[in-house]
Amino acid sequence: MGKRQAVSHPSVEPVMARRRSRFSKWYSVAYVAKRSLTYAAAVILTFVGLYGLVLVSAEAFLVERDLPVNADIIVVLGGDARPRAGQAAALWREGKAPAVLATGYGDCDFARQTLIAAGVDPQAVITECRSQTTWDNAAFSQPILADRGVSRAILVTSWFHSKRAVKRFRSFMPGIQWISVPAERSKSFWEIAGDADGPQVVKEYAKSIFYDLRTSVSGPGPTLPRGIAMKTSRLP
Numbered sequence: 001m002g003k004r005q006a007v008s009h010p011s012v013e014p015v016m017a018r019r020r021s022r023f024s025k026w027y028s029v030a031y032v033a034k035r036s037l038t039y040a041a042a043v044i045l046t047f048v049g050l051y052g053l054v055l056v057s058a059e060a061f062l063v064e065r066d067l068p069v070n071a072d073i074i075v076v077l078g079g080d081a082r083p084r085a086g087q088a089a090a091l092w093r094e095g096k097a098p099a100v101l102a103t104g105y106g107d108c109d110f111a112r113q114t115l116i117a118a119g120v121d122p123q124a125v126i127t128e129c130r131s132q133t134t135w136d137n138a139a140f141s142q143p144i145l146a147d148r149g150v151s152r153a154i155l156v157t158s159w160f161h162s163k164r165a166v167k168r169f170r171s172f173m174p175g176i177q178w179i180s181v182p183a184e185r186s187k188s189f190w191e192i193a194g195d196a197d198g199p200q201v202v203k204e205y206a207k208s209i210f211y212d213l214r215t216s217v218s219g220p221g222p223t224l225p226r227g228i229a230m231k232t233s234r235l236p
Contacts, residue, residue, distance in 0.1 A: 054201070054202055054205070055189050055192060055193055055198065055201055055202075056189055058160050058201050058204070061163075061205070061208075062159075062160045062161070062162070062163050062164070062201070062204050062205070062208065063159050063160065063162050063163060063182065064162045064163040064166050064180045064182075065162070065180060065181070065182065066179045066180045066181060067179075068091060068094070068096050068154060068179065068181045069096070069152075069154075069179060070095070070096055070097070070152075071096060071097045071152040071153050071154045071177075071179060072097060072098075072099075072148065072149075072150040072151060072152055072153060073097050073098075073099045073100065073101055073126075073145065073148065073150050073153050073154070074088045074091050074092060074096065074097045074099070074100045074101070074153070074154045074156060075100075075101045075103060075141060075145075075153050075154070075155050075156065075169070076088035076100060076101070076102050076103070076111060076115075076156040076157070077103055077104055077134065077137050077155070077156065077157040077161075077165060078102070078103060078104015078105065078106065078107025078108060078111060078131075078137070079104065079107065079157065079158065079161070080158050080183070081104075081107045081110050081111045081114060082110075082114055083158070083183040083186070084111070084156050084157055084158060084183045085102065085110075085111040085114035085115050085118070086114065086118060086183065087156050087181065087182070087183040087184075088100050088102075088111075088115060088120075088156045089114070089115050089118030089119060089120050090118075091154060091156070091181060092115075092119075092120050092124065093118075093119055093120075096154060097153075097154060098124060099124045099125075099126060099148075100115055100120060100124060100125050100126065101126045101127075101128060101141060101144060101145070102115065102125060102126070102127050102128070103127070103128040103129075103131055103137050103140065103141050104128075104129070104131055104132075104137065105129055105130055105131060105132045106129075106132075108127040108128060108129040109127065109129070111127075112125050112127050126144065128140050128141055128144060134161070134164060134165050134168050134207075134211070135168060135211070135214075135221070137165070137168070137169075138168050138169045138172040138173065138220075139172065139221055139223075139224050140224060141169075142172060142173055142223055142224065143223070143224055143225070145173065145176065150176055151175075151176060151177065152176065152177040152178075152179065153169075153176050153177070153178055153179070154178075154179045154180075154181050155169055155178050155179065155180050155181070156181055156182060156183060157182055157183070158182060158183055159182045159183060159184050159185050160185075160197075160200070160201045160204050161182070161204060162180050162182035163180075163208070164204065164207060164208045164211055165180075166178050166180040167211070167212075167215075168211060168215075168220075171215055171220040172220040172221065185197075
């Protein structure tokens with residue numbers, strides 16, 4: 001018998017072609033998705049690494065601590081009022097200063113209440129309730145401190161805010177010896193990274209640069225008349 005010739009099935013070839021086409025498309029999508037996930041993972045890991053580095057580096061770049069010594073007054077800044085006022089109260093109870101000035105719009109009364117609840121004599125607490133920024137804290141505190149003849153003061157704020165704050169007060173009131181004794185962090189850096197303090201620490205770098213530029217361009221600023229600062233202040 002003669003050789004049997006292969007029978008051609010024209011309908012099979014288009015089917016196979018369509019299958020190869022679908023497989024090729026699926027493979028392309030999977031490849032692109034894999035690359036995208038790889039890049040996304042790399043970006044996330046880089047961000048997490050930089051974020052952690054920024055937080056850990058805050059101790060070197062944002063913090064200033066001095067040994068607490070006896071002073072004429074303790075100045076506690078508004079913001080994170082509870083731990084700051086708690087630190088100021090502890091210093092007062094240790095006899096580091098006879099009076100406490102709580103400064104900051106919206107925080108002065110709460111800080112005063114916290115100080116008194118922590119054992120500070122109400123007659124020893126002064127409030128300044130107009131300032132809304134660290135820049136203003138110094139400007140509005142200056143007439144009060146000048147009126148009391150202060151020559152040495154302890155400045156209390158959050159740990160990551162301490163260097164910028166004390167630089168501001170020193171530049172604005174160079175005649176006063178400023179001692180920085182901040183409220184220390186009570187959490188690990190891992191905990192800080194996951195709560196509201198993390199972004200605040202990161203923003204503090206930019207604020208510090210801005211304050212340095214502002215001071216270099218415009219100087220520390222003019223001294224305010226005593227009456228302006230005293231308008232919403234309460235003295236013992």
